[in-house]
Amino acid sequence: MLLRCLTAGRVGSLLARRATAALSTSSARMASHSHEVSESIDMSQPMYWDRLDTPLPDRPYKDVLTAADKSLKQKEKGPWTQLTKEEKIALYRLMFCQTYPEMKQPTAEWKTVMGGIFIFIGITGLVVLWQTYYVYPAHPRTFDKEWQAQQVKRMLDMRINPVEGFSAKWDYEKGQWK
Amino acid sequence: MSLAKPAMRGLLGKRLRFHLPIAFTLSLVAAAAFKFTVTEPRKQAYADFYKQYDAVKEFNAMKEAGIFESVRPSGE
Numbered sequence: 001m002l003l004r005c006l007t008a009g010r011v012g013s014l015l016a017r018r019a020t021a022a023l024s025t026s027s028a029r030m031a032s033h034s035h036e037v038s039e040s041i042d043m044s045q046p047m048y049w050d051r052l053d054t055p056l057p058d059r060p061y062k063d064v065l066t067a068a069d070k071s072l073k074q075k076e077k078g079p080w081t082q083l084t085k086e087e088k089i090a091l092y093r094l095m096f097c098q099t100y101p102e103m104k105q106p107t108a109e110w111k112t113v114m115g116g117i118f119i120f121i122g123i124t125g126l127v128v129l130w131q132t133y134y135v136y137p138a139h140p141r142t143f144d145k146e147w148q149a150q151q152v153k154r155m156l157d158m159r160i161n162p163v164e165g166f167s168a169k170w171d172y173e174k175g176q177w178k
Numbered sequence: 179m180s181l182a183k184p185a186m187r188g189l190l191g192k193r194l195r196f197h198l199p200i201a202f203t204l205s206l207v208a209a210a211a212f213k214f215t216v217t218e219p220r221k222q223a224y225a226d227f228y229k230q231y232d233a234v235k236e237f238n239a240m241k242e243a244g245i246f247e248s249v250r251p252s253g254e
Contacts, residue, residue, distance in 0.1 A: 157243035
């Protein structure tokens, strides 16, 4: 089960590093638009986040507590051995939205990423194909088959790499490749 | 609901005691494999080539092929 705990906060947490960043507050935005399309986060307040690499957010997940929650928080001030298992879990859920195993649950994002990669590689391939027909100039003469054959003959005449390499594979008595 | 206390110390030492012998062994194996599959055959190939090598014959063959600038083929 996927808990969506302040997914906007996930993006906002990247900006939380810049603590003094002055982003437009919701009131300023409201002045220019007649209605708000998406909710903007007040970056001047402590934020909550679920991040694997930063375990302790600036504020608890639930800061508005019901009376039952408040009494539980009072009990938390005493010895923790007197808390039941359900109470401990309830206290955790007050402080945090997701547990680490819940955060680590795999998403299907990789499929989108791989799909996007392949799409763009494909588009690039089409562009390159078009370029070979409409952009590239003619081949230099050194690419012709006859020129390449003359090149090979000259390399064999010069005994290029006769021990283990090029000329070693040519049979000089028979005049053919070994 | 109480778990065993995880190991707090000696983590690097434990990792090194496990990985270093493996690393040294694999390095030695890689070096030995390269020696016996590449360098020894190559040395043998060069030895065999030069055992039957006639430099003058090769020179004359190259001369006749016309690749030299200082000495031309016997026909010209």
